[in-house]
Amino acid sequence: MFKKQFTATIIATILMSSLSINAQEVKSTTLSPAAQIHQNQASTWLNQESYILATNAYLWGSTLVRMEQVARQYTDMSQPQNDTSYRAPLNHFGHARRLPTDQDTDMPTANRDTLYSSAVVDVSKEPMILSTPTVNNRYFVINMFDMWHNLFKYVGTRTTGDNAQEIMIVPPHWQGNIPKGMAVVEAPTTKVWLWGRTQVFGEKDYPTVHTIQDQYKLTPLSQYLSQDASDFISPTLSPRAGKPDDPLRFYEELGTYLTANPIPERQQALLGQFNKIGLSKDGFDRSKLTPSMKIQLEKAVKDGQQIVANQTSNPVTMKMKDGWYYSFVLDQFGDDNALRSLISHPYLGGQGAKEAMYPITYTDAKGQLLSGNTQYTMHFKDKPPVGSFWSVTVYDAKTKMLISNDIRRFNINDQTPIQKNKDGSFDLVLSHKKPTDSKQLANWLPTAEGNFYAITRLYIPSQDILDMKWTVPPINPIK
Template identity: 45%
Template sequence: MSAMRIVALSSLLAATMLAAATNAIARSADNDELLTLPTSKENIEAGLEADAYQTGLSAYIWGYPLVRMERVARQYSDVPDPKPATSYRAPVNQIGWATLLATPDAKDMPTANNDTLYLSAVVDLSKEPFILHVPDTNDRYYVVDVFDMWQNLAHYIGRRTTGTKAGDYAIVPPGWKGKLPKGVTRLDVSTDKVWLWGRLRVNQGEAMEPLVKLQQQFTLRPLSEWKNAKYVATAAKLPDMPDTGSDPLGFYKQLAFALKSNAVPPQDKALFGQFARFGLTKDGFDDSKLTQPQRDALVRALKDGPKVAVSALSSSGTERNGWSWVRGLDDFGYTYPLRALVAGPYLGGQGEKEAMYPLRSTDSRGDQLEGSKKYVIHFNKAPPVSAFWSLTVYNAADKMLVDNPIQRYKLGTDTKGLKVNADGSFDVPLQSTKPDGEFAANWLPAPSGPFYMILRLYQPKDEVLSGKYDLPQVEPVQ
């Protein structure tokens, strides 16, 4: 074959391949809208609106726990006068204890338990570490959770993890380089403020005076005053958060305020950088350059954000026999919707080894639990736990305990007169009116309207953690 013929064939082959490639690109362009979308004013405006929505939604889900914790820090350090016995509020850097179990009148904490006396302390570590002293509780269940300002549960102090002997625990802020006294356990945290959230077990009907004396043996002092038994915390108050009034974008202003005293975690810096596109940066929230469609999109994001958080019950939870619960409350990772949900209506929730919180709002047919109906909950046996268990009913509307004529707000390990069959099984009538029949003593009062329940399992055994224990079914009574 002549050289000219070879060149001609090669040129033809190259042209054929180029045409095929061009046709392939054209065909792919038919399925790639970005390659063909005009850069028109309409498309740009629509894109800015969509971008504001998606970044604004991400900012809400990511930042809600920080805003919530800053709000709680101020709420729980604002002590009413007179202070109710069920309140655990205390000034900054001081321990507050509830001295009575929660009742329907206790409005500070949604889904409060009726099993333990709550402890709360908002601690400012900006100057130095604080040392928490815990007394010997003689095997009585207690736990003090150390939360950072992102609602991350950094440490447990209590029966399961550190035992019930007396001990001293230093809560150390980031960057502190000092030396701690001998015998003090160091607990490092990632923010300059923390929230201590504790629980002390109360057995039904026991005298409260000895428990109050035990509470008084828990102390919180700055490192420089650790050995000063006469130390009294000076009055301290956190700066007010921005008053957003009726500003529909007020959440972002409060988030920007909270970020001034809480650094963006290193693993979140790339995510946070995206929020600059709608005006949220380390310098604050500047909405002066937003278009009206962008503003509308951000308002819509704030409306949809709570729904995304609530969806974590499905996306991050486990459902068994009609009950739903989530694991990993002490290690959220990147599951920001779950962290936001817990920071909201389930503030202070703990990891599953400390406690499990199966939640139920429907009967065996999948219908919403309603006070106009009657139900029976059948336990094959009591939940296997190393501490104790309880079943508590809450109003669906306000997530508070249910007022009732016998003042029974939960049923559990220490319920006096609980009727149990010889094989360990028992039934619980669940209704708004007093029942009759064999198991009337086991009545758990329900409200007149929609409600839900939480089955608390403190220090659950492996049978629960592995799923081998059958959670009780809720059957409607015909």
Template identity: 45%
Template sequence: MRTLKLLLIPVCIAVGAQASAQGNAVPDLLLTTPATPEVIQKGLHADGYSLAIMAYYWGYPLVRMERVAREYTDVPSPKPTTSYRAPLDHIGWATSLASPDAKDMPTANNDTYYMSAVLDLTEPYVLTVPDTHDRYYVVDVFNMWQELEHYIGRRTTGTRAGKYVLVPPGWKGTLPKDAKRLDVSTRKVWLWGRLHVKQGEETAPVLALQKQFTVVPLRGKVPNDATLPPLPRTDNDEFGFFTELAAALKDNAIKPADRALFAQFARIGLTEKGFDPGKLDAATRKGMAKGLSDAPAVAISSFASTSTVRNGWNWVTGLDRFGHNYPLRAMVAGPYLGGQGEHEAMYPIRYTDSTGQTLSGANQYVVKLASAPPVGAFWSLTMYNADDKMLVANDLGRYKVGSDTPGLKVAPDGSITIPISHTKPTGENAANWLPAPSGNFYVILRLYQPSDAILSGKWELPQLNKIN
């Protein structure tokens, strides 16, 4: 009898567990979904839609960087002073601060001269930097996925003269003993530099300093006529993005961590062999087209999931360590191309006033900083058009207010009040006016080499209030 009871215990437990599961479980829809033609078509459309979105935000940074590599090595003649374009494997510098006419870089700063160099590392290249005598500069080394792999500059390597050798994947050989080795993960890299220029300072010494930045191959000389092959023409092809992505992948290996994700894209015709939509059914194609149209919004929406809001400002960190946050990487590669990590610079961005209303030149606003931001370098509050993300033209020729603004008015208690409006304000703080467009706009508070007080939130970001 005792043996029978012991045998019955597991049975009772199993039956009880099954009954409990049946009573509380969520219905298993896969078990009850029929394989009707209507369901199959719905599923194919959904699969094409979701895969297109994932392939877009995963692959957009690579496509964007391949486009930029060609755009920034296509040097116009005459070359505008705000342009930093240069031939392949050469350094290009802007010789004036960005203005509303500078269209290469959306959301450009008005604090530094920009530098750009697209390098095709057929061998290691040696970058030589001069002594800038504590003048802020940084040269960011980006791989072709728009991932920041190395910093060279005031915060990380100091401002004394130095040499850095950029080594492509798989290269073996002897390097100069007086140069620091920097390994990169893609054969092409983008050097994106900034050199601080104070508002109104004599620029001749700065221009002379620019010429002392050089980059040369380890062996040999770079021809001035070296170019990259053109990307495939896609014209009005609704899936042209995938054709460009497939072409870019031939020169840029898929990371081991991404291989499982990439393997899924075979269902929409994207493999390491290229992009072939010829065998795709109509439902999948329709889903893909819808996915491509919605994917940019998914990337932009990464603001909501990856940023925090500090006193009304979007606060985003991790721009130099995306990990698997592909939508954020895509968003930064687009309108915020070349953004840096929070220890180098922070970019709090503001779209609304203190009541949550969209910023518009139809209104008047004020930003009051309790004190100058505690930064290791400098700071600025810069104005941008909401539509094109460019600097705002105005009669004063002022695109930002910051630590180097001539005549910046600081109150006796150390506070700084900045009026923001389309028309020039009056009153004691008029000297700090930041001109706005007539339509919608946003502002960025750039904080170069932010202190721990800023990063921790101990120093509070200022509120932006409407005053009319």
């Protein structure tokens, strides 16, 4: 009896399964044209949703991925370093010891006014004490960036003055005893990038600048309290997440770094939307993706990169006068994630307008591309109204490098012995060909043979510059 019931159950199951399959086949083959179109449209729109979410995830998260990559790059001591490098182990300062020249091909759009200092600081285990010396009669600044490229603290000439300082950098929501008289800065993330600039008065000034740089120090709180002055070794950062040949590596990295960095409260709702593409505060789960969704995520990274790169043409981002482009938002991008990503990539480490401005131009006053085939002038009625210093530097448009020339002059700044006119004004000469006139030669800024671009650096700009009542003179072609 039991055997007959068991056999009947198996036969019934097989019949039901067969009927189910046949029903599905009938259903799929009997869809009306309108229903088929609707089904295809639904698939298209779901793919579109994945693409939009993934693009927004790139615009939002590419800054975090970039900063975590920089942290690993700038603390990688596996290769010998040259004297323009500022790499150093974790929780230590590294310093560039000379200004770059045309022979240095690893530093695009490098400045010729300051020596850089860099330190990646991890305060997850304990606070770190930043010490700076007295710095008289020259500009210096150390910027504090979190892993979202928020410049949350300036230390230096403009904001904290010339006197020696000690500042304790603490992790988010830290609680503990503060040494008497110690200034405290709470970092938004447990890793912080310190990016320093120290003004140089020519190559003969290097020894003095080196002495200042050597006094930029980082000390763990425990050693500070015990007055232990010995050197210390911090653990290295983990390797970059993901595999180089993975087309979805960006999302793998973003997911990994999200688990290590606090998400600002106002951004948590945005992150919640990315659950649909496998991204959450717990990482990246690609098992949630269909093959077509993976294609959309790959496309979103490529298109996101283009969206970011073209933010320089966004009129909300830049203001333009006489061919020069000005940005006032390098430390005030708020929720503009595309702009934030732009700044953390080609403009990594850029400062806010009150600290410094960097007007840039690729064209002359008539809108024509700057070229070594043409000679140009810049007429200054007076020196730029800055609280610290100014400079004009030109770069080869193809390589973004400094330009080789007979007199080894790569920029003109407030230290250059330029010749002024009787009324105090002066005219810079920009040309590839060396001038024969002695006054023009004194004011000559050599350019590339082909196309080039120029950057004017204005450190601690006056209110007139911030209000654009004073602007950089146009670059005029000489007829």
